[in-house]
Amino acid sequence: MKQIVFGFLFFTSLVSFSQKLKKNDKLVIAAIQQHVQFLADDKLEGRRTGTNGEKLASEYIINQFKTNGLQPRGDKGTYIQEFEVNDGKTINPSTHLLINTEELKCEKDFFPMVYSACTSVEATVTPALQESNSPWFYDVKELMEENKNNPHFDLPAALYEKAGTLMKQGATALFVYNSTSTDDGIKYNKKDKSAALNIPVLYITNEARKKIMPDESSTYDIKIKVDISEKKRWGHNVVGFIDNGAATTVVLGAHYDHLGYGEDGNSRNTGTPAIHNGADDNASGTAALLELSKLIPGSKLKSNNYLFIAFSGEELGLYGSKHFTDNPTVDLKKVNYMVNMDMVGRLNDSSKITVGGYGTSPYWGELFSFVKDKNLTVKFDSSGTGPSDHTSFYRKDIPVLFFFTGTHSDYHKPSDDADKINYMGEFNVVKYIYKVIEETNTRGKLAFTKTREQQMVRSSFTVSLGIMPDYTYAGSGVRVDGVSEGKLAQRLGIKPGDVITQLGDIKFTDVTSYMQALGKFKKGDSSKVKLKRGTRELEFDVIF
Numbered sequence: 001m002k003q004i005v006f007g008f009l010f011f012t013s014l015v016s017f018s019q020k021l022k023k024n025d026k027l028v029i030a031a032i033q034q035h036v037q038f039l040a041d042d043k044l045e046g047r048r049t050g051t052n053g054e055k056l057a058s059e060y061i062i063n064q065f066k067t068n069g070l071q072p073r074g075d076k077g078t079y080i081q082e083f084e085v086n087d088g089k090t091i092n093p094s095t096h097l098l099i100n101t102e103e104l105k106c107e108k109d110f111f112p113m114v115y116s117a118c119t120s121v122e123a124t125v126t127p128a129l130q131e132s133n134s135p136w137f138y139d140v141k142e143l144m145e146e147n148k149n150n151p152h153f154d155l156p157a158a159l160y161e162k163a164g165t166l167m168k169q170g171a172t173a174l175f176v177y178n179s180t181s182t183d184d185g186i187k188y189n190k191k192d193k194s195a196a197l198n199i200p201v202l203y204i205t206n207e208a209r210k211k212i213m214p215d216e217s218s219t220y221d222i223k224i225k226v227d228i229s230e231k232k233r234w235g236h237n238v239v240g241f242i243d244n245g246a247a248t249t250v251v252l253g254a255h256y257d258h259l260g261y262g263e264d265g266n267s268r269n270t271g272t273p274a275i276h277n278g279a280d281d282n283a284s285g286t287a288a289l290l291e292l293s294k295l296i297p298g299s300k301l302k303s304n305n306y307l308f309i310a311f312s313g314e315e316l317g318l319y320g321s322k323h324f325t326d327n328p329t330v331d332l333k334k335v336n337y338m339v340n341m342d343m344v345g346r347l348n349d350s351s352k353i354t355v356g357g358y359g360t361s362p363y364w365g366e367l368f369s370f371v372k373d374k375n376l377t378v379k380f381d382s383s384g385t386g387p388s389d390h391t392s393f394y395r396k397d398i399p400v401l402f403f404f405t406g407t408h409s410d411y412h413k414p415s416d417d418a419d420k421i422n423y424m425g426e427f428n429v430v431k432y433i434y435k436v437i438e439e440t441n442t443r444g445k446l447a448f449t450k451t452r453e454q455q456m457v458r459s460s461f462t463v464s465l466g467i468m469p470d471y472t473y474a475g476s477g478v479r480v481d482g483v484s485e486g487k488l489a490q491r492l493g494i495k496p497g498d499v500i501t502q503l504g505d506i507k508f509t510d511v512t513s514y515m516q517a518l519g520k521f522k523k524g525d526s527s528k529v530k531l532k533r534g535t536r537e538l539e540f541d542v543i544f
Helices: 002-016 023-039 042-047 052-067 141-146 155-168 206-212 279-295 319-326 362-368 390-394 423-439 488-492 511-518
Strands: 080-091 096-099 102-104 110-112 120-125 134-139 171-177 201-204 220-225 228-242 249-255 305-311 335-341 352-356 377-381 400-404 467-469 478-483 499-503 526-533 536-543
Touching: 023 042, 023 052, 023 279, 023 423, 042 052, 052 228, 052 279, 052 305, 080 319, 102 206, 120 134, 120 171, 134 141, 134 155, 141 155, 155 171, 171 206, 201 206, 228 319, 249 279, 249 319, 279 305, 279 335, 279 423, 305 319, 319 390, 335 390, 335 423, 390 400, 400 423, 478 488, 488 536, 499 511
Parallel strands: 134 171, 171 201, 249 305, 249 335, 335 400, 352 377
Antiparallel strands: 080 228, 096 102, 096 220, 110 201, 120 220, 228 305, 352 400, 467 478, 478 499, 499 526, 526 536
């Protein structure tokens, strides 16, 4: 029903513009819609890197590139450039625990901690004795009681430290259990990068322990084998090329991967796992890339070659673009500049778009002084770095531009769907980008300049307020565009529209300096947050 209603609304919007738009313009808008609806369909299951959904998306992009006349420029004469993704550590089937003659079920009755040594141990044990040079048993109830009044207590971190201490005291293996009815939250964390200990460390459920080892003063024969290994998956960039025989090449890019069901821990969804269709992030940018790959080949833009790259692995930390720039299929020294399109589908009522990378070439200032679009209000950000794929090219001393229509409440949630895309707005963005590319056609190779370093949003800060900044805000400070449910900002009473100006003694003027300020705090720190709400100035006490 949603698609039928949306289709009707889209059709009526086209009719209302029928007197203003050329026939080809309408075709471009319809094509953008087609691309987004395919890429953001449930059958692609969120286009998570290394999944069948990513494969379906890559095949769609390849077909578009072929139709548009692009040559393959991936690996071995194909459109695909494959790269490896570390997917954490996996428990292998050979892992087992035998107590007397009872085989316990891995991941039901027990599991190894991710920092457990991969080894085998056989021993005869009396749990109550805790004898040196034998397996020991440890009840996490002890740690939980010691820290019951500490709101910042991190049990998994404390357990890792305790396991290391018990190892040094003589344990040859460690069985961890919880004798209380309180949920301890301990689980197998495949992404945990704690250094491996020299002994097996296994978590055993209290129910299994009491059933199989009912008397702690009795003796039990134990056989342990832990087998944990690195798990890999493979991502796939899609690369197409227009060879004009030119001395320089312009790179146009957009990531096409998204979050799947949120398995990688980068979702803002607080409910049941669900498909993250990523219509704006980044089916919108991919749709823009595909339409530019259709418009440019038949144009008069022949002074550059054009390389079109649909990146995967961006949501994991720029995996695909970093792999490409480390393993380029064209000479990076001949790359003129790179254009990145990430989330260009939600142009709001004020028609604001941010263009990042403004400071990466002295030419950008000249170009944007006369390249205008009455349908767009443009905000410029000088930095060549940021949380998207242009950063990988900037790191190679290549001028970049980053087009972005801003975050919203659906960002990294299952609700980022195709019916929320502003297709007319995205059409205007595509026209604007084309105009920029057109103006560079006869300028030769652009000079590169270094810019300030913008903190990557995905960096592992130890604290967070739980806000979404409004990247289009032109004033001083950080305007709150959204507040994450259950996070610190919501508990403090911070609201969308508030402008945060200071953390503790640190004042900031924009998102970059705000991120830098956050990086100076750690869990447990007390501070103050200052903000403006309309004409009022408010101050909140905060404990991170």
